[in-house]
Amino acid sequence: xxxxxxxxxLRMVLDDGPGQAxxxxxxxxxxLIDTGIAGQATAITEALRGWGLDRESLTxxxxxxxxxxxxxxxxxxxxWPNVRVWAHxxxxxxxxxxxxxxxxxxxxxxxxxxxxxxxxxxxAAPSRVDRELDDDEILDAIDAxxxxxxxxxDGSIALHFPNENVLFTGDIAAEYQGQVILGPxxxxxxxxxxxxxxxxxxxxxxxxxxxxQPLRGDDTALxxxxxxxxxxxxxxx
Ligand SMILES: [Zn+2]
Numbered sequence: 001x002x003x004x005x006x007x008x009x010l011r012m013v014l015d016d017g018p019g020q021a022x023x024x025x026x027x028x029x030x031x032l033i034d035t036g037i038a039g040q041a042t043a044i045t046e047a048l049r050g051w052g053l054d055r056e057s058l059t060x061x062x063x064x065x066x067x068x069x070x071x072x073x074x075x076x077x078x079x080w081p082n083v084r085v086w087a088h089x090x091x092x093x094x095x096x097x098x099x100x101x102x103x104x105x106x107x108x109x110x111x112x113x114x115x116x117x118x119x120x121x122x123x124a125a126p127s128r129v130d131r132e133l134d135d136d137e138i139l140d141a142i143d144a145x146x147x148x149x150x151x152x153x154d155g156s157i158a159l160h161f162p163n164e165n166v167l168f169t170g171d172i173a174a175e176y177q178g179q180v181i182l183g184p185x186x187x188x189x190x191x192x193x194x195x196x197x198x199x200x201x202x203x204x205x206x207x208x209x210x211x212x213q214p215l216r217g218d219d220t221a222l223x224x225x226x227x228x229x230x231x232x233x234x235x236x237x
Contacts, residue, residue: 002014002043003043003046003047003050006022006206006208006214006216007206007216008025009024009025009026009164010022010023010024010025010164010166010206010208011023011025011047011050011051012208012214013036013040013043013044013047014036015036015037015039015040015043015069015072016037017036017037017069017120017121017122018037018069018117018120018121018211019034019035019036019037019040019069019070019072019121020034020036020208020209020210020211021033021034021035021036021040021044021073022034022168022208023044023047023048023051024161024164024166025051025053028053028057029053029057029058029059030048030051030053030057030058030059031058031059031060031061031062031142032044032058032060032061032062032077033062033064033159033168033208034062034063034064034070034071034168034170034210035061035063035070035071035072035073035074035077036069036070036072036073037068037069037072037073037121037122037124038068038072038073038076038122038123038124038125039072039073039076039122040072040073040076041073041076041077044058044073044077055080055081056080056081056082057082058077058080058082058083059082059083059084059142060083060084060085060086060141060142061074061077061078061083061084061085061086062086062087062142062144062159063085063086063087063091063095063129064156064157064158064159064168064169064170064171064210065087065088065091065152065153065155065156065157065170065171066087066091066094066095066101066124066153066155067101067153067171067185068121068122068123068124069121069210070170070171070210071087071095071124071127072121072122072124074095074124074127075124075125075126075127075128076125078127078128084130084131085127085128085129085130085131086129086130086131086132086133086139087129087132087133087155088132088133088134088135088146088148088155088156088157089132089133089134089155090150090153090154090155091153091154091155091156092129092132092155094155095124095126095127095129096126096127096128096129097125097126097127098126101153101187102187103187104185104186104187105186105187105188105189106185107189107236107237109235109236109237110184110185110236113184113236114184114185133146133157134146135148136148142161143161143162143163144159144160144161144162145159145160145162146158146159147159147160147198148195149169149170149172149192149195149196149198150188150191150192150195151172151186151187151188151189151190151191151192151193151194151195152170152171152172152183152185152186152187152192152195153187154187156170156171156172156195157170158170158172158173158198158199160202160204164205164206165204165205165206166204166205166206166207166208167199167202167204167206167207167208167223168208169183169199169207169208169209169210169223170183170210171183171184171185171209171210171211172192172195172196173196173199173209173223173226173227174209174210174211174212175209175211175212175213175214175215176211176212176235178222179222179226179233180207180215180222180223180225180226180227180233181226181233181234181235181236182196182232182233182234182236182237183209183210183211184236189234189237193232193234196226196227196232197227197228197232198227199223199224199226199227200224200227200228201224202223202224202227203220203224204220205217205220206220207220207223
């Protein structure tokens, strides 16, 4: 278990695999963006306790897409007393176990990496989804807005919290060696590249990726630079 404090109101929970989950604190409540791989409930409990909160403080688990390194612990967290699980309507059936997600359309450069990583990710148990999110929906209940970023999966989303000045990109973007790149393992790469462009006008204090180091302060400009580049940075393309 590894908990990284990004800000007083924001913690990253890293699992033993490739997954990253983010806890956002609001007074005596907390939201979780993605869950990491299966088995993270204890780590997330610890992260809440570090803030003086407990399982009852967690009100929402918002999933950026159905991949098992993001939804792996959703089923377990859904049993907590106050948790509502939200995901985009295009990925909801897969998260519930009512449908199968297709495999990503791998580039040659991705094949070895995918074989290595996917073998280490446990299967995600089907999870309840309490609310299906629409494209670019404003989420008044949590003061956030959905940015639809299809292409990684059909129902991939980023989440912008304007009050906290934080963006969670999901896997449409990733940080790698100090650069912001198109996230790997996309189901529709041209569509993913179009979605990546949506970050061109995002102005926030903190950017949190599904994979890679978060960006703070002036470094967040790297996201805009990448999203407005002549070609979307895609080293595995
Ligand atoms: Zn993914």
